[in-house]
Amino acid sequence: MILPLPQKFDMNEIFIIFSTVMLFALMFVVPRRVSAVTIMVIWTFNVFLALLADIILSVKPYELYFTVDHQTHELFDVILHFITYPALPYFVVNVYRFNKPQGLKYFLYLIFWAVLAITSEWISVKFHVFTYTGWKLYLSFLVYLAVFAVNIWLAGFIERRHPYKRTSVS
Numbered sequence: 462m463i464l465p466l467p468q469k470f471d472m473n474e475i476f477i478i479f480s481t482v483m484l485f486a487l488m489f490v491v492p493r494r495v496s497a498v499t500i501m502v503i504w505t506f507n508v509f510l511a512l513l514a515d516i517i518l519s520v521k522p523y524e525l526y527f528t529v530d531h532q533t534h535e536l537f538d539v540i541l542h543f544i545t546y547p548a549l550p551y552f553v554v555n556v557y558r559f560n561k562p563q564g565l566k567y568f569l570y571l572i573f574w575a576v577l578a579i580t581s582e583w584i585s586v587k588f589h590v591f592t593y594t595g596w597k598l599y600l601s602f603l604v605y606l607a608v609f610a611v612n613i614w615l616a617g618f619i620e621r622r623h624p625y626k627r628t629s630v631s
Contacts, residue, residue, distance in 0.1 A: 503547070576602075579598055
């Protein structure tokens with residue numbers, strides 16, 4: 462197998478499974494307000510960002526953090542990058558499309574989601590999904606503000622070309 466299985470199955474793998482299942486369950490509960498094209502673009506963009514962050518920040522010379530049990534990648538890193546990470550920006554964009562806050566409300570909207578994201582990240586640190594070796598949680602807050610703003614912009618850009626068409630099923 463290209464990616465090894467966990468050396469031992471413990472609380473970080475359980476946390477990743479639980480988080481992923483909960484996020485996907487929520488995806489089916491919260492009404493969808495974005496097109497399938499937008500979902501695919503947002504999802505792919507955030508997979509790219511997660512991989513890029515790990516390539517730059519979690520390896521030499523920086524080594525600011527590592528994920529799961531060790532500094533090398535394993536199966537649960539793939540789950541984090543390709544399934545769990547992109548789910549939160551999906552919600553940011555999808556919920557934004559309900560009322561499209563502007564001005565101060567837009568900034569407060571971004572702050573709300575960034576606080577939710579760093580709270581989730583803080584909990585995941587407690588479950589040893591992340592181990593910080595130089596990274597600080599306030600840096601994540603600033604990154605989330607920027608990432609969520611870019612996701613909202615990107616979704617708007619895509620939706621102008623491929624608008625969401627509401628159906629009776631969604």
